[in-house]
Amino acid sequence: MTGFAWIDDPLLRVDRVTMRFGGLTAVNDVSFSVGRGDITALIGPNGAGKTTLFNCLTGFYKPTVGRIAFSPKGGLDDDRIDELTATARRNSNDGGEDLYLLERMADFEIAKKARIARTFQNIRLFSGMSALENLIVAQHIALTPASGYGVFGLIGLPSYRRAESEAVERAKKWLERIGLRRRADDPAGALPYGDQRRLEIARAMCANPALLCLDEPAAGLNANESHGLATLLREIRGESGVSILLIEHDMAVVMAISDHVVVLDYGQKIADGSPLEVRENPAVIAAYLGVEDEELGPAEAELTAETKP
Amino acid sequence: MLSAAASPFSRALKESALATLIVAGLAFPIIAFRADPDFNNLLELSARWPLFLAFCALGFGLRFLLSLWESRPKAALALAQATTGKQRKWLAPAALAALVAYPLLILALLGPQAALKWVDTFGVQILLYVLLGWGLNITVGLAGLLDLGYVAFYAVGAYGYALLAPLTGLSFWALLPVCGLLAAFWGFCIGFPVLRLRGDYLAIVTLAFGEMLRIVAVNWDAVTKGEAGLYGFPGLTFFGLPFIPGPRGFAAHFGVAFAGVHKLIFLYYLVLAIALLANFVSIRLRRLPLGRAWEALREDEIACRALGLDTAKIKLTAFALGAFFAGVAGCLFALRQGFVSPSSFTFTESATILAIVVLGGGGSQFGVAMAAALIVGSSELLRELTFLKAIFGENFDPTQYRMLLVGIAMVAMMNFRPRGLVSMRQPTITLGPEPEARS
Amino acid sequence: MEIFLQQLINGVTLGSIYGLIAIGYTMVFGIIGMVNFAHGDVFMLSAFIALLLLLLLTQGFGVAEGPAFVVVLFASMALTALWNFVIERVAYRRLRGSFRLAPLISAIGMSTFLANFVTVTQGPNNKSIPPFLDKVIAITSGGAYDVTLSYKQILIVAVTAALLAAFWYVVQKTPLGRAQRACEQDAKMAALLGVDVDRTIALTFVIGAALAAVAGSLFLLHYGVVKSSDGFVPGVKAFTAAVLGGIGSLPGAVLGGMAIGLIETMWGQYFSSDYKDVAAFSILAVTLIFMPSGLLGRPDVEKV
Known part of the structure; x- marks a missing residue:
């Protein structure tokens, strides 16, 4: 030791x-x-x-x-x-x-x-999508099976809705954490530079990395x-x-x-x-x-x- | 103050003079003269100086106004920033009601004979382009993959129906999804190698594939009958009842007088239903992981990969789903037209559908539908206005002007609202304003 | 053998024209990384300008065809250059640094506009001029098939070679060429070092258009006929040439042009002329998919 x-x-x-x-x-x-x-x-x-x-x-x-x-x-x-x-x-x-x-x-x-999740030197957010959406895309891997690879979600099964609301909760927790709850629905590209940096870190964390x-x-x-x-x-x-x-x-x-x-x-x-x-x-x-x-x-x-x- | 008032004016004058010179240079041979063959088939020049001067004057005038506009006091800027109207809740149901009522209204107003053209050209045709636009919108507007060979999948659907219907004897209900799947399969096969290319290369390769497919259709006489095309394949039936005069037809069965418009009205509702289905699927998918992944892909592919998204698969789904709707549209096109030939599937067609998506503001379902109606409908409407022929001459063809204007509009859109697709975008999920803290 | 030799001559002639157009694609791609989709239509437009000027000089002023063609060549270079200058200004300049598909979509719009502008102003039909300069030199004679080399073909290849030499000199030895290469490497840095990036890019478009105009005039001379839809297929083929040679590389563009010209004529001769366009399109697809840096291009590393 x-x-x-x-x-x-x-x-x-x-x-x-x-x-x-x-x-x-x-x-x-x-x-x-x-x-x-x-x-x-x-x-x-x-x-x-x-x-x-x-x-x-x-x-x-x-x-x-x-x-x-x-x-x-x-x-x-x-x-x-x-x-x-x-x-x-x-x-x-x-x-x-x-x-x-x-x-x-x-x-x-x-x-x-x-x-392994990462961020980039020159911030790579999905700038046209909202801050919240950025954090939800990061949970794609977990959400995709829940959406039945698109099929269940398309017909609106409750199992997917549950999974999605969990994802939203998680994203909300992170937005509050980095002080961006208020701007959750704004396009990520419209956020100030410092907020974008923190949002990118939150996005990486939403992917549940080791x-x-x-x-x-x-x-x-x-x-x-x-x-x-x-x-x-x-x-x-x-x-x-x-x-x-x-x-x-x-x-x-x-x-x-x-x-x-x-x-x-x-x-x-x-x-x-x-x-x-x-x-x-x-x-x-x-x-x-x-x-x-x-x-x-x-x-x-x-x-x-x-x-x- | 006096000199400040005078200077923008004289500056505008100077700039306009330069602009006039440039316009004169651009217009010099191409507008000032026209070459037409005479009786001996030799080209003869005819001068068009009035037109030339009109262009120069137009160049002067526009530049002059623009210069004055640019030098206006800056306070005016705030006023120019008009607020965009919010999406109205009643718009979608109202539009839907109008679409459902349209053919019946036309029939009631004009009678079966005159209604034919209105249901066909302005109804079925526009709806087909709406369907194509919504299909391509998945590939281009959502996933950001510029597909310039989209018309190839349309052709696969049309040829698929024209070849399979006589061969298999299946009804169009069965063949409709088959055509879609066939096109999706082609999309899959073409997409597999090309989707790892960078954006503009992807565009060019899809263009190449689209053209190759058309050339094959032109030359493979044994199957496609070449330029002459395929015809005589089974047409539309109303759940087994053919739209023919006589005792076994649709009209006789329902005890109404036979009219050609019945078939078109049925086709209209069929296309409408399928277009609405495409709309439903796109809207629904946007709110699912797959659709969000498409949009994320459009925004930043590298970031997607860093989050574990298998970008190749995600691109392929967007490409294949877009192709699926093109294939279905192609099948419907074959039903409407009654014949299928390669001349319906040129690059111009791809460009038109792309223009519908781009001018519709990408991403926006309603915008795409409006753009389809405008681009396809307006030129047909112009064709109806016979007095234009008196002005522009017998050879006046509004479709040529249509594409001319579409080209200008695409350039203008990219200049002024390049991200039209995103700037008007509604998030797929919102948290809304923060609830007040509970005491 | 004779037929092969004849097709070799024809292929090199055609390849010269493709090569001239391809340079316009490759230069613009090199400097702003954009596929100038409208370039084929600029070529078509230049052929129309040449046609009208030639008719004006021969019919209106009674100039003999030979001297008239020389004047037309230079005049159409100047006018086409003006066109492309304006096109760059209107359709592309504002889009640098815009979202990635914007320049290409704008270029497609411009291409659509140009093709239909010519259709509207000049009509959609073929325009053919009476042949001139149609003397030929017989290279072989007495056989079953006489191989000929026409004056036109000599002129086309000679003009192409001379222009390339001049052009090569400009790019390698002059301040403009240096500025161009600097912008290719790093436009921001070049601007910081005092290179006028806007002007350099505009000049690139002007040069590309001038070369396309030469190709347009030579095309008219060679085929004696042009129509408003002629921008598309030669445009795609010239782009194929640029890609095959390695986009961004000038010698590559010429090499690619020759290759496409030869493949097309040989394919037409020995396989099927119906499918000769398929050959060009397949080469385009295969090159982009399997060796996107072409024969002479530099591989590019994805920037993360």
Whole structure:
């Protein structure tokens, strides 16, 4: 027992993943684990390969080389991963928990079966649909069987109506949670930027994920909103126990909420550990903020500024 | 203040002069002259300078007004933003009642002979386009898949009926769903490879498939009889009673005088019922996970995949369901027309149906129906106005002007209300205003 | 063998015309990522402009056909360019950054408008001019079938080659070409660096139209007949050529044009002329489905 969930109880293991685009190596031989129930931050300077790695995890890109193992209930076991890797299958559920090899799955299958939900750097809401509808579409996977794949719903069976009203309740709970109950029926695209960011997180949560991946959730938010976001993420994790993996540039947010920080630079992992360890890692300070002494001063100040209260 | 008042005017004048020059350039050979073959079949030019000058004047006038309008005081802007009327509750029942009463009213007013044209051209024909519009609306308006080969599925339905009816001896009641399923099957087969393409490629490939199907229909003489088309297949019957004069016909059975319009009235109600069914299905599906997934797909495909939606399957359902209604419409078209030939299924037809959906404001069922009535009905109405021939000459064909105007309207719609389909959209489910907090 | 050689000549001639039109598609797609559906109709319109001007010069002013054609070629380039300039301004400019299907729907509307505008103003029937420049050079003689190369064909291929050379120079060596390539890569960035994006796009449409006008004049010269529905099928075929060559690639457009021209003539000769359009349409579908980046295009990575 180390006390670190990413060592004791990992639910995601990225294993020597490399992603190349033509001659460009965007992610180079990166390995790390994400602990169950942790908030894990993936940081690094622009162009370090964070979003590319995210896209590999969520199936939008196929990694050129490497393995990504995932178990929604945590407790990844190396022997079982190796056993599954040797077969041609994508998942196994013998020996207890479900185990998935994400690099073998299509993007929508990862969301549907492995229950990994994500948000995007450039918000991707269904902007013409209302905020409420956005949250209901997110529950598509649960609602579709209840609607008899369209047939029962068409003739208006009560079983579907029940399922739908449950979905609406859930959506309402989330809208209240992010302070958008009042604007439930407005088109998502008409909401202010900060609200859209939170709505996208709520939408991902409505899909009932085991792992929530957030790509720069605080980008474009002011200090006040960022603070609110950090609180929201901590609360979400606290209540639902969902594991969170986020890419973030806002050091204040990262240091305030993460349990585990992974640092990438030029596609390679340069540090991995608790926020405290990472903050003091000289390689991180040098790579992340430049090596000039003049810049080190304020940079360190920024990194140490926000300590947990 | 004086100079400020004078300057917009002189600026408008300058801009209009430029616009006139441009219009003159555009109009120069194509409007100023017309080439027509003479008796020796040699082309001869005839000048049309008055028309040319009229165009130039029009260009000047329009640009002038536009310039003045653009430089108007900004306070006027708020006024220009007219509020859009809310959907009236009584509209749908009233429209339905009018549609049901229409053929009987026409019959009562005009008598069986004169009513023929009104029930057929303005009734059945428009309703067929409404049905086609509602079908394509599922694919284009809801799911956002631009299908330029929609007419192919219409053709599958029409040829399906014309070929299967004599072959199998089945009644149209049995063949109606068969034609729909046949078209849906084709939609499935074509959709399977093409639906993973990006939007505009998808449009072009569907166009290519539509044209290929038509060329096959033109050339595969053994089955389709080529350009001549198929005719002589069994027509419409009233639950087994044919619409023929004589003792075994519909008229004799019900003891009324035979009239050709009876068949058309029956067909009218048949098409109306099926169109309403299509309407019901679309409205209902919009409120179900499948329909919401279509709309989400139109909004952002990548976000859909991130939420676990199997976009390929969802697209395929939209594509196939749209095709299904086109197939049913094709079967009804064969019944109305009595013959089926490739010339009814050209790209222009696809473009017309697309225009109905686009101008109807996508997504909106009522708008699509109105656009169908307007686009199809207006040109037929113009054809009736014989005095226009006196003005425009004997060769005046309003359908040409129809497509000309439809083209302009599509461009204008995209310029001014590109998301007409969404901006007027009613959410499929609402929470309503927040209830007051209980004390 | 003789027949094959003859069809090779015919195919290259036809391919030149397709290639010229295809460049217009490929350039517009390259710079604003839109399928300019109306481009085929711009080509048809240019053929009509050429027809009317040719009649005006020969009948009205008694100019001999040869010199008249040279004047017509340039005049129709200028007038068609003006048309496309206005079309871009009216139908497409406001739609950049609009929802994704808007430009294509607008282009379909514009295509419908142009085809019917010409029908309304000039009538729907075939317009044929008396043949001129119809001397031929016999390449083989005495056999069962004489292979001929007409002056027209030489002219068509020569004009195409010369234009391509000039055009290549413009794109590779001039500031306009640089601006164009910059907009292709990243319009926003190009604007920040001082490239006038609107002007560059307008110029792209103007050049595309001028090339289509050359194709229109050569089409008229070659076939001697044009009608208002002639925009659609050649338009789709030229688009096929652009896609086959790799949309966005200029050499690809020419290569694709040649390929489509040859396939069409060979198919017509050896298989069935009834289905020759099916050949072109199938190539379009198959290329888009199985190799959307074409022969010379760059593969594009989906941006998430």
